[in-house]
Amino acid sequence: MAKFKPCNEDQLVMLPISLQDQLVPGTWEHTISELVDKHIDLSVFDARYNNDVIGATAIHPKILLKVILLAYAKGMISSRQIERACHENIIFIALSYNHAPDHSTVATFISSMQSEISSIFSDILVVCEELELLGGTHFSLDGVKLSANVSKEWSGTLDELKHKRDKLQEKLARVIAEHAQADKHPQVEIERQKKRERRFQLQVERLNTFLRDREPKRGSDGKEIQSNAVDNESVKMPTSHGVVQGYNAQALVDSKHQVILSAEAFASQDHENLAPMLESAKKNLVSIGKDPAYFEGKELTADSNYHSLNSLTVCQAEKVDAYIPDIQFRQRDPRFAEHERFKDGVHGRQRPDAKPSRFTVDDFSYDERKQIYLCPNGKELKCHARNQVNRHRTYDVYYAHAEDCTACLLRSRCLSKPDTSRRYLSIQVDTGQPNLIDLMKAKIDSEQGKKIYARRLGIVEPVFANICVHKHMDRFTLRSKCKVDVQWSLFALVHNIGKIHVFGALI
Ligand code: SF4
Known part of the structure; x- marks a missing residue:
C-alpha cells in the first residue's frame, strides 16, 4: 500500500515574511514603489488631511497610490x-x-483626486523625460468610447423620463396592493414583495429627485437631447458595436516610446476634442520645462473622426503639421479600389440591403438658357439664393417646387428626410483659394501624406489596446465627468509607468 505524508490541517505554522523582500527590483511593484517614494510629490495631498491634533490616523496617500496603480x-x-x-x-x-x-477608502481616494492627478501625471512625465522616452517628432491622437457606470435605461428627454416615472408609480401602486394581500402568502413571499416595493420606490424617488427643477439638456443645435437620471454628464455615443451611454476617453501619444502626453475623458465627439487635447498636452509639457511651442512643425495624425474645419484651423494656428483625413479618403485611394469595403458606402457602414445612395449634384443637369437645374425626374429647380457662404465656401441655392416633390416617385432617393417638402441643391460658385479642408485632402492624398498617416496606427492604437484590453479598462466604474477623468488619467499614468518599467533601466 502506498505511503503518503500526513494531511493535517490542525497545526500552527510560523512563516517569516519580510515585506521589503516582496518588492523585487525589476518588477512592476518595485517600479511603482520607487516612483511613488522618490519621484512623485505627495505634498499635493497634504491639504486633504486635518487630523494633526484630533482625529484618527489616516492611511498614507502613498499607500493608496501604490496599491491603486498596481491594481490598475x-x-x-x-x-x-x-x-x-x-x-x-x-x-x-x-x-x-x-x-x-x-474599499470605500480606495474609492473615495480615486474619485477625489481631480486636483492632484495633473501634478502626479507631470511628475511621471518628468521621469519619462529624464529617461529620454519623450522627444518624438510625430504625435497621434485617438479616443475610445467607454460606457459610464450607468444604464441607457435611465436616459431620455425630460418628457420620456416623466413618462417612465409615471409607469413606475403605477407599478409601485400595483405592488403595494399585492402586498396588502400578504397575510395570505408564506413569509418568503412577503419578503420578496417588500423587496420589489422598495426597489420601485427607490426608482421613483430617483426620477423625482432628478426631474425636480431640471432644465432640458441641449445639443449644439439647441434641440433637446437625452438626459440621464443617474449620470447626466454622460452622453449616448455611437460606436462600431452599438450605442453606449458613456464618455469619450482621449489620449495624445508621443511616437518615440508611445508615452501618453495628455489624457482626458470628454462627453463630446472626437472632432470637438482636438483643441482641448492639444492644449492640455502643451500644459503638461510646459510643466516639465518644455517650450510652449513644442508642437510647432511636428507631425500630428488623427483619424477621420477628428476631421473638421475647426480642428484644422486649430492645427494651423498652432503651426502643427497635421494629417487628419476626411471620411472618404480611402475611396479616393487607388490602392483600395478593389477592396469590397470601400467599393460602395463609406468605411463599410453601408449594409448590402441598404437603400441606393441619395442623388448628388452630378445627377442634376443645368439648363444654361433658362438658368435652372433639371432633376432626375425632369422637374425644374430655380435659384432661390445666390452667394450663400457656408464653411468658407460660396454657394447658389436652388430648389424644386414642393408640388413636384410631393408627387415624385424618386423622393426616397432625393430628399434627405421623408418629411422634407422639397429638394434643395447647393452649387458651389466661388473660385477662391482652396480652404483648409481642400488643402488637407490634397495633403493626405499625396504619397508623402499617405506614408505619414500610415504611422498613426502603430503609434496610438497599441496604447488603447494596452489600456482597454490588457488592463481591462473597458468601462468606467465611477460617475460624473470629473471622476471618470481621474480614472482615465490613472490608466494613462499606469501606461506611462509601464514604459518607464520596460525602458527605464534606472528604476
Ligand atoms: S424629389 Fe423633387 S427634385 Fe427630387 S427627383 Fe423628385 S421632383 Fe425632382
Whole structure:
C-alpha cells in the first residue's frame, strides 16, 4: 500500500515574511514603489488631511497610490477587488505596509483626486523625460468610447423620463396592493414583495429627485437631447458595436516610446476634442520645462473622426503639421479600389440591403438658357439664393417646387428626410483659394501624406489596446465627468509607468 505524508490541517505554522523582500527590483511593484517614494510629490495631498491634533490616523496617500496603480496595472478596477488583494496578495500587503485600506477608502481616494492627478501625471512625465522616452517628432491622437457606470435605461428627454416615472408609480401602486394581500402568502413571499416595493420606490424617488427643477439638456443645435437620471454628464455615443451611454476617453501619444502626453475623458465627439487635447498636452509639457511651442512643425495624425474645419484651423494656428483625413479618403485611394469595403458606402457602414445612395449634384443637369437645374425626374429647380457662404465656401441655392416633390416617385432617393417638402441643391460658385479642408485632402492624398498617416496606427492604437484590453479598462466604474477623468488619467499614468518599467533601466 502506498505511503503518503500526513494531511493535517490542525497545526500552527510560523512563516517569516519580510515585506521589503516582496518588492523585487525589476518588477512592476518595485517600479511603482520607487516612483511613488522618490519621484512623485505627495505634498499635493497634504491639504486633504486635518487630523494633526484630533482625529484618527489616516492611511498614507502613498499607500493608496501604490496599491491603486498596481491594481490598475494588473487589470483590477473594482475597489472591492483592491481591498481583497490587500488582504490576500502578499505583494499588495507589502505595498500597503500591511495596512489593508478598505474599499470605500480606495474609492473615495480615486474619485477625489481631480486636483492632484495633473501634478502626479507631470511628475511621471518628468521621469519619462529624464529617461529620454519623450522627444518624438510625430504625435497621434485617438479616443475610445467607454460606457459610464450607468444604464441607457435611465436616459431620455425630460418628457420620456416623466413618462417612465409615471409607469413606475403605477407599478409601485400595483405592488403595494399585492402586498396588502400578504397575510395570505408564506413569509418568503412577503419578503420578496417588500423587496420589489422598495426597489420601485427607490426608482421613483430617483426620477423625482432628478426631474425636480431640471432644465432640458441641449445639443449644439439647441434641440433637446437625452438626459440621464443617474449620470447626466454622460452622453449616448455611437460606436462600431452599438450605442453606449458613456464618455469619450482621449489620449495624445508621443511616437518615440508611445508615452501618453495628455489624457482626458470628454462627453463630446472626437472632432470637438482636438483643441482641448492639444492644449492640455502643451500644459503638461510646459510643466516639465518644455517650450510652449513644442508642437510647432511636428507631425500630428488623427483619424477621420477628428476631421473638421475647426480642428484644422486649430492645427494651423498652432503651426502643427497635421494629417487628419476626411471620411472618404480611402475611396479616393487607388490602392483600395478593389477592396469590397470601400467599393460602395463609406468605411463599410453601408449594409448590402441598404437603400441606393441619395442623388448628388452630378445627377442634376443645368439648363444654361433658362438658368435652372433639371432633376432626375425632369422637374425644374430655380435659384432661390445666390452667394450663400457656408464653411468658407460660396454657394447658389436652388430648389424644386414642393408640388413636384410631393408627387415624385424618386423622393426616397432625393430628399434627405421623408418629411422634407422639397429638394434643395447647393452649387458651389466661388473660385477662391482652396480652404483648409481642400488643402488637407490634397495633403493626405499625396504619397508623402499617405506614408505619414500610415504611422498613426502603430503609434496610438497599441496604447488603447494596452489600456482597454490588457488592463481591462473597458468601462468606467465611477460617475460624473470629473471622476471618470481621474480614472482615465490613472490608466494613462499606469501606461506611462509601464514604459518607464520596460525602458527605464534606472528604476
Ligand atoms: S424629389 Fe423633387 S427634385 Fe427630387 S427627383 Fe423628385 S421632383 Fe425632382
